[in-house]
Amino acid sequence: MDTRIKEWSKLKFCDPAKALPKIRKWQEFIAASNLDDKIKNLRTRKLRKHLEKRIASLFCYGMGIYLNKTIFFAPAPNDNSDYDAVAKRIEGSEIHYTPIQIKEVVPERLNPKTDINQEIAKLCRYPVSNDTVVVMHINRAGLLNLSSIKLPELNIAELWLLGASSPDQNKWFIAGNLLDKPAIFEFNYPV
Numbered sequence: 001m002d003t004r005i006k007e008w009s010k011l012k013f014c015d016p017a018k019a020l021p022k023i024r025k026w027q028e029f030i031a032a033s034n035l036d037d038k039i040k041n042l043r044t045r046k047l048r049k050h051l052e053k054r055i056a057s058l059f060c061y062g063m064g065i066y067l068n069k070t071i072f073f074a075p076a077p078n079d080n081s082d083y084d085a086v087a088k089r090i091e092g093s094e095i096h097y098t099p100i101q102i103k104e105v106v107p108e109r110l111n112p113k114t115d116i117n118q119e120i121a122k123l124c125r126y127p128v129s130n131d132t133v134v135v136m137h138i139n140r141a142g143l144l145n146l147s148s149i150k151l152p153e154l155n156i157a158e159l160w161l162l163g164a165s166s167p168d169q170n171k172w173f174i175a176g177n178l179l180d181k182p183a184i185f186e187f188n189y190p191v
Contacts, residue, residue, distance in 0.1 A: 004097075004099070005097060007077055008074075008077075008086050008088070008097045009095075010077075011074035011075075011077060011086060012074060013072035013073060013074045013086075013088050014057065014072060014073055014074065015070060015072055016057040016058070016060045016061035016064065016071070016072070016073060016190075017061060017064075017070075017190050019053075019057045019073075020057055020058065020061060020189060020190045021190055021191055023053075023054050023057065024189065024191075027054075042054075043110075049075060052075065052084045052085060052102050053073075053075055053085070055102050055104075055135060055137050055162065056073045056075070056084065056085035056087075056100055056102060056135070057073055058162060058172060058189075059073075059087075059100065059135045059160065059162050059174065060072065060073040060087050061187070061190065062162065062172060062174045062185075062187045063087075063160075063174065064089075065187045066174065066185055066187075067089075069089050069091075070089070070090075071087050071088070071089045072087070072088040072089070073085050073086065073087050073088070073100075074086050074088070076099075081099075082099075082101065082126070082129060082132065083099035083100055083101045083129075083132055084100060084101055084102045085099075085100045085102065086098065086099055086100065087100055087133075098131070098133050098157075099129060099131065099132045099133070100132070100133050100134075100135055101126070101132050101133070101134045101135070101156075102134075102135050102137060103119060103122070103123070103134060103135070103136045103137070104119070104136070104137040104139050105119050105136060105137070105138050105139060105140060106139055106140070107139050107140050108140055116136070116138065116144075116149060116161075117148075117149060117150050119136060120136065120149065120150070120151065120152070120154075120159070121150075121152055123152075123154055123156065123159075124152050124153070124154065130155050130156065130157060131157050132156050132157055133156070133157050133158045133159075133160065134154075134156050134158070134159050134160070135160050135161075135162050136159065136160070136161050136162070137162050137163065138161050138162065138163030139163065140163075141167075144161065144163070144173075144175065144184075146175060146178070146182055146184070149178065151178060151179065154179070156179075158176065158177040158178075158179055158180075159176060159177060159178040159179050160174055160175065160176030160177060160178070161173075161174065161175040161176060161178070162174050162175075165186055169189060170188060170189050171186055171187075171188055171189070172186065172187055172188075172189060173185065173186045173187075174187070
């Protein structure tokens with residue numbers, strides 16, 4: 001048995017349909033506070049895991065709707081992993097695990113010079129396993145034109161884009177797999 005699978009089988013997986021409403025309540029509470037914007041937006045090293053947990057849960061929830069299956073998630077077991085979360089889906093008596101690496105196209109106010117192609121190009125520099133699924137969180141407003149995306153040679157299993165498609169973040173989209181016949185679909189944030 002792959003040592004990673006043995007490690008992953010011991011993780012505590014969450015159902016994103018149950019986790020996301022709790023995350024939303026927590027976000028609303030923090031947003032109403034007078035905390036610093038870096039803390040409110042989970043932009044500190046210590047809070048990064050919470051941001052990754054939110055993105056992983058959104059991705060697994062959306063993919064679960066797309067595939068008509070429940071896809072569970074768990075944070076990576078340690079900070080030294082080349083992935084940020086693990087997805088788990090059950091088909092009959094088989095359990096399938098997928099390592100997920102989360103990247104982000106940050107809001108323009110944080111870096112107006114970057115774009116999706118620059119962020120995808122950075123993936124060439126990261127040592128990841130070739131079975132890793134990369135989820136690129138598109139965290140900025142604007143239209144997404146899949147035909148303008150340039151894909152370099154990547155050593156990953158799949159590349160997906162995830163972003164809010166409504167300003168209130170009640171509607172989200174997933175686009176991908178960009179490495180093989182991409183499609184775009186939308187889903188509603190669970191309540």
